[in-house]
Amino acid sequence: MAETRLIQSRYRLLDLIGRGGMGEVWRARDESLGRQVAVKCLKPMGPQHDQDFTRILRERFRREARVAAALQHRGVTVVHDFGEHEGVLYLVMELLDGRNLSQLLEDNEQHPLPVDDVVDIAEQVADALGYTHQQGIVHRDLKPANIMRLADGTVKICDFGIARLGHDISVTSRLTGVGIAMGTPHYMSPEQISGGQIDHRSDLYSLGCVLYEIATGAPPFDLDDAWGVLVGHRDTQPEPLRSHRAELPGFFDRVVLELLAKTPEQRPADAGDLRRRIAVGRTGEQPHLEPTGRVLLAPPVPVERPGGHAGPGRLPGWTRGMTSGIKATGTTSPGLAPPDHSAGLTGEWTTGEWTTGTGPRTGTGSAPPAGAERPTPSPELLAILASRHSAGLNLGRLGHWDEAGAVHRAVAAEREHALGPDHPDTLSSRYEVGFTLSRTGRAADALREFGRVAQGRERTLGPDHAETLAARQEVAYVLGQLGRHFEAHQVYAAVLASRERSMGPDHPDTLRCRHNLAFNLSRLGRLEDSYRMARDVAAARSRLLGATHPDTLVTRYEVGYTLGRLGRWTEALQTYREVVQVRSHVLGADHPDTLAARYEVGISLGRLGRSTEALELYRVLVEDRTRVSGPADPETLRARHGLGVNLGRLARWEEALAESREVCATRERVLGADHRDTLVSRREVAVGLGWLGRWAEALTAYRQVAEVRTRLLGADHPDALASRNDEAHCLEQLGRGTEAVELYRQVAALRQQRGIASS
Template identity: 75%
Template sequence: MADTRLIHGRYRLLDLIGRGGMGEVWAARDESLERRVAVKLLKPLAPGHEESFTRVLRERFRREARVAAALQHRGVTVVHDFGEYEGGLYLVMELLDGRNLSQLLDDNRQRPLAVEDVVDIAEQVAAALDYTHQQGIVHRDLKPANIMRLTDATVKICDFGIARLGADIGFTSRLTGTGVAMGTPHYMSPEQIAGAEVDHRSDLYSLGCVLYELATGAPPFDLDDAWAVLVGHRDTVPRPPREHRAELPGFLDRVVLDLLAKEPDQRPDDAGELGRRLAAGRAAAGRPGGPVPRAARRTPRLPSWTEGMTTGHKATRAFSPAIDPDPTAGLTGEWTAPPADPYRAGGASASREAERAAPTAKALAALDSRHGAGLSLGRLGRWAEAGEVHRAVAAERAHLLGPDHPDTLASRYEMGFTLSRTGRAADALREFGKVAEGRARSLGPDHPETLDARQETAYVLGRLGRHFEAHQVYVAVLAARERTQGPEDPDTLRCRHNLAFNLSRLGRLEESCAMAQDVAAARARVLGPGHPETLVTQYEVAYALGLLGRWVEALAAYREVARGRAVALGRDHPDTLAARYEIGISLGRLGRSPEALELYRELVADRLRVSGPEDPETLRARHGLGVNLGRLARWEEALKEAREVCALRIRVLGPEHLDTLVSRREVAVGLGWLGRWPEALDVYRKVAEARERVLGADHPDALASRNDEANCLEQLGRGPEAVELYRKVAALRRSGHH
């Protein structure tokens, strides 16, 4: 496969980094988001299957991939996207910098790992399994090759929800002459071997096999014959690990043997108990170890793409019959095509009324499936495709069910949402307005779904800069929600959060800050202090405090958000890193530039590791580092940093992107402080001209750049030119009311 291979015009394959039974893994570049990712290309579907069978398998792949994409835990590899390309299936995941445990053992020449490392890995894997098992998800193929240890010692489990597809699609090897489908027999639980139902305790057995190998250098049943390995799992009590390695602590020996119990009931009850036993044993043994990951909270976690969304409940389909949809309906190629007409041809009048009176269960099931497909595309950020699906389904539902049916309005609601997400705010506003009117007629003006549509109307008004109108709608919706749903219903709190945000855009900063603080406290009570929605509101509190100049309080609030996000989402999650960036801004505003500089150095290192050198957020962190070098009068270093960031932003973002222009101005600032005023004047002038082209001559940033230029002229002794330029700026400010 050539290194120029481009999947769906988005994912460019760069380097082959792995090949196994399920396919290949490539380091790749996401051309849309400008970030490095890993792409797993699964082997083509096994030949000889009927089309109906392969269609079901493709649907199972989509379903399992959605499960994997919904997992949000620092110990689970993030799945960004998935799909089908040239007859094969693919997954797009975060690109991890590290080695899997099988590679670590190979690097160590199959000698066991240090005891501290074994315990640390065990605790991190236990925390990740505790989270996924609470979501009702069992891995089923836990083995050293599916567990990664990153360069910062973070441990992540790979292939959740995907490995189990192997047997169905034909990826797994089979034992010669046995007919037992399997991957690697060394890590299979006795119940898996027997073909019985498995639950979370099967994963615990597999983890016991992994830990046995890490601690001793070999799996518990290290035999050449695969069938003998399976018999060992089923019938043989393993030798205690300490018989292979006497230095192992007793608690670790006991834990591993308990995990390897033949009967699931004899193993630890769950991964949470396992984590507690490991932590207690490490503490009692006096081993330092790494920090014990906090057990995952039972409050539902939302992925980062939900931040800022304002949707409430979807339509309840009150008029639709209860149907079990066809699992093969709604696959690629059918989503936007209208279903076959299920009615006999007749006269023009026979028609629509009869069709609406008795739409078939099959037709409704197909529409439900296509609606769900549109929602899934939206969750993946593929908003334009999602919009086309919802548009087609809305038209079909209006035809079959009527324009004011809740299902029809649900599809139109989702159309509005996709229009908003693709930058078509005015179109979204019209769509949400029509949905609100239709729901008021069919469901009532205070029904939660009617209020959802009205709330989205307010949100889009804000996006259009019509903040006063948005404020009026938010106030009315909030009053209705408090009256009908209660003051601490999650939808009520979401409305109050949006109202607080809109107040800040109206300049009513004190009110905005006070309301955001109230919402944050209420969300902490209702959802938990570590829930992403609680942390989003706390972030808004910090932002409002900064606008009010209350930087000491803003700094404390941003630090609280960063700590919460590190626990809930992981230290390297984009939302966690964003909060750390704002901590640096706050430190700088407080004149604590040495601390800010140290923070930005660490943040740059983390961004480079997580996102790469050309990611816009990496460049933003480097910009902050350069600004603080300047504040510490280290101008040669600041100028060098500003030039490097500017060059990268020109290549990545374009020469007239607003962030690029900020970097170019920073170059001019450095030149000025070094006394190189002629060079500074040239850069200031080019920044001003570019801002006028992009933003308009009377925009505040363009005017600020002209003031920079005038100040530079003064420094060069060209006073009359400077005075004339100052006058032009003042006139533009007056004419533009700035």
């Protein structure tokens, strides 16, 4: 596009003034209006880029244009136009004469800005944020590079690329799966780090980080690795600004520390409140502070490092591999904004077979033979692959497993060519490929992928390395998905012994392995062993992580499940209710884990013969599931299935049959005719027909279930045998005793053969 120098016969590109991870920014002339503008162009993606990643970037670019074009405020960059020209998306903005705050710090040789400038910037940004928040827009990536100070002193907020519209969360959540959109670690709020609910107060926290940096010369948690930075945001109180720079006014020190409160409730209520505090402070008056606006300073909490033994709990899985990003005091060239990559490579690395070359060559083709010199991949390629790897992680975190898998497969192939098959980053991508396969029902493919990763990591890192054990643990998990629980047990037991030897019995990863082993024991029918192990893990997690920690609650949930299988339904009910109560308080009443535990409370009530209570519980749960996830969501349908079952237990069979038929039809449409949940619903339809004396119709439904289960699971699978038994019972009710007896004999023979094979 740069060759034509003219877009849509109107915008003539003149000079390249910036280049970032998504595209370029040009100084241009609007030929129609005779004014100079800035044109932001999304880089065209070639065929070597996977299409899912490209599509998401383009959709996000369009969203940035729509969001920014709707904003009209002196403190927000004005967007004049946007569109597509010859396959390239572009955004036309006002041309700003000034420097962003990151560049101002660099111009000042990393020294903090003058006090008056800092306070003025704070007041202007608060005013602009107040406006954007009133429009229902949260920026979510506020940092020095996104705040411009113009030559006349005006301050403007730029780049709404990952902004969230409050009324359109679902669309934006999907778009922000792109890794470079996660925000920059030095300026992320604790709730953004933990994956919690984000509102306007997250922007206030990020602004506090920006103000801390321009006032003192360094961000509040100025560490080189992402783990330390993120844990700092989450667990460590920042030092007062005046301990770094005594000349700062006391009111400003207080205001910034209030912005940096760990919970949104402790921060100023909104940007308008913040602006008033700054204005009052500048006049020398004492503002009235609400109790929640105070921050009690405490001694810094030790920052946990990867592999450390002490410190706060683990960060979310999406933080794996993050670099600390670009902070304002970096050493980049002024005027060229570098891309923010939220995932990094492991650094220089070679195998025992290949040596790292010195040339900047890249390309495609087969890998060098053993002993040959491997060309050094360009930093640009490595950075692109890092961002795309992170994009895949975030797509998975948002539940878009198919898209995540496509991204990881493409990155794995390119990393294998550029770095080698056993490079840690190649294996990391392969690991994520396996993870997405296991989450999309392709367990056999996932098993092969995880096995390959485990072997590669064992060769390069050793059998007891944490990454090797993680891959082997996933091998066990997938074996369990495939119903190969005895093999899974052997792998889990070996991994557990290695984890206890290398990490200790109370390490979080050791406890996670013990939890999985307990789960697998229950699938082997060793219910007492499973119960004891799950109970012990729950106690250990409660002691180490706290009784309300999500990991503790997951294991207590498993304790409840095993109690139910042991027939100890009163204890199971009590356990599930306790989990519901804590999850409601910690995660919220509408969190999926809370709703899942409420479902199990209903199961327990039904098993105890308290179907009236169970029915009422499921009615409310169906309403909540429908409101949160929609009427066709699998979990909504599961709650409706429970409602139908309890209608039947109360002998309300006409209602039960109607409910079962509706659920079955919806499951068939959403999940497919052969899905196990669809088959469960079809069987429930047959049960209802039988109780209403409509045995001929029931027989048809039972046979459909039996045929599908036999085809998919095998004739001797317990579920297939149970279906054949249902079919025989139905024949018996129809007076077709000879056929029934023959089918009973076939089922008995298959069960005997299965028992011999198992022994």
